[in-house]
Amino acid sequence: MRVVSGIQPTGKPHLGNYLGAIRNYVALQDDAHAAGGECLIFIADLHALSMPHDPADLRASTLELVATLVACGLDPDKAILFNQAQVPQHPELQWLLSGTARMGWLGRMTQWKDKAGKNREGQSVALFTYPVLQAADVLLYQATHVPVGEDQKQHLELARDIAQKFNNDFASDDAPIFTLPDPIIPAQAARIMSLRDGSAKMSKSDPSDMSRINLSDDADTMAQKIKKAKTDPEPLPSEEAGLADRAEARNLVGIYAALSGQSAAAVLGQYGGQGFGSFKPALAELLVATLGPIRERFVMLKEDGETLDAILARGAAKARERGAPTLTAAYRALGLVRP
Numbered sequence: 001m002r003v004v005s006g007i008q009p010t011g012k013p014h015l016g017n018y019l020g021a022i023r024n025y026v027a028l029q030d031d032a033h034a035a036g037g038e039c040l041i042f043i044a045d046l047h048a049l050s051m052p053h054d055p056a057d058l059r060a061s062t063l064e065l066v067a068t069l070v071a072c073g074l075d076p077d078k079a080i081l082f083n084q085a086q087v088p089q090h091p092e093l094q095w096l097l098s099g100t101a102r103m104g105w106l107g108r109m110t111q112w113k114d115k116a117g118k119n120r121e122g123q124s125v126a127l128f129t130y131p132v133l134q135a136a137d138v139l140l141y142q143a144t145h146v147p148v149g150e151d152q153k154q155h156l157e158l159a160r161d162i163a164q165k166f167n168n169d170f171a172s173d174d175a176p177i178f179t180l181p182d183p184i185i186p187a188q189a190a191r192i193m194s195l196r197d198g199s200a201k202m203s204k205s206d207p208s209d210m211s212r213i214n215l216s217d218d219a220d221t222m223a224q225k226i227k228k229a230k231t232d233p234e235p236l237p238s239e240e241a242g243l244a245d246r247a248e249a250r251n252l253v254g255i256y257a258a259l260s261g262q263s264a265a266a267v268l269g270q271y272g273g274q275g276f277g278s279f280k281p282a283l284a285e286l287l288v289a290t291l292g293p294i295r296e297r298f299v300m301l302k303e304d305g306e307t308l309d310a311i312l313a314r315g316a317a318k319a320r321e322r323g324a325p326t327l328t329a330a331y332r333a334l335g336l337v338r339p
């Protein structure tokens with residue numbers, strides 16, 4: 001069992017990242033450890049170059065993200081925690097895979113279409129080729145399990161397509177170069193929506209801070225954001241079917257369910273018939289109870305830059321070691337002359 005996943009350092013990590021992905025990193029870290037496997041979690045700092053970014057912020061937000069991941073329960077003694085920029089095999093393998101990936105495959109990526117909009121000509125090359133780097137991120141380590149939120153499913157399917165074509169074109173059936181990775185998407189909370197608009201994903205890049213719960217928000221801020229979250233005037237239904245065309249209500253019930261480890265049906269069993277005036281304070285309380293301790297650990301950890309740097313350096317050394325055999329095999333398979 002090889003668990004691999006990444007998270008971008010631009011913007012603040014939020015509730016969507018936590019419920020959709022980070023919580024699963026922690027669970028799978030323990031599963032991998034128990035099964036004698038390994039878990040590699042990285043800060044996708046090279047991915048941050050695909051959009052305009054401020055170099056002065058990148059270092060600080062990279063270290064803060066490490067502090068967040070550790071505060072959420074990732075243990076640098078159990079998982080390999082690093083940033084891509086310290087492991088040059090990622091962009092190296094990306095180039096080797098670029099000969100296999102097809103323009104048409106990348107052009108169909110919904111994230112590319114959404115982010116580029118009508119101005120495709122004006123986008124960075126990196127925004128277009130970013131999914132090839134993402135494929136390299138997981139294929140480099142022969143990942144078997146990749147915990148992600150729903151929005152990354154298509155990128156993982158692409159990674160599988162690239163791996164399959166590379167294996168077909170350059171390896172024999174009995175000795176494939178790459179393992180096809182399986183996405184691990186949570187049944188609950190695979191797609192947490194914005195608090196201001198139930199049709200938009202909760203996102204680090206949303207200009208409104210009221211649209212998301214940041215893991216670094218204090219208790220009052222969290223409670224305020226839930227209080228102001230967009231809803232409708234109806235009380236909660238007692239059956240899930242009643243949420244079908246109520247995106248904002250569905251999102252809040254989904255968040256409550258994911259935080260409490262219950263099904264949405266069970267949450268409605270308890271709160272059906274009640275208005276948001278009583279549901280929102282209960283949700284805020286649950287949020288603060290779950291995220292409050294994480295924030296406390298984060299606040300302490302983020303002050304110790306030296307320790308955070310050391311965690312990344314130690315993780316990167318291990319990652320370089322784990323990635324080396326696959327990269328060598330890929331170079332050989334392509335007929336490239338190497339020492």
Ligand code: TYM
Nearest residue numbers: 006007008016017020021044134148149152190191192202
């Ligand atoms: P990123 O940084 O946007 O998000 C990190 C993880 O959080 C999940 N996520 C969500 N889950 C539920 N609801 C939401 N609103 C929500 N928003 C984000 C994402 O699905 C992701 O799992 N390209 C990736 C980073 C990456 C990566 C990889 C992931 C780079 N290489 C290799 C897996 C494997 C990204 O931008 O995630």
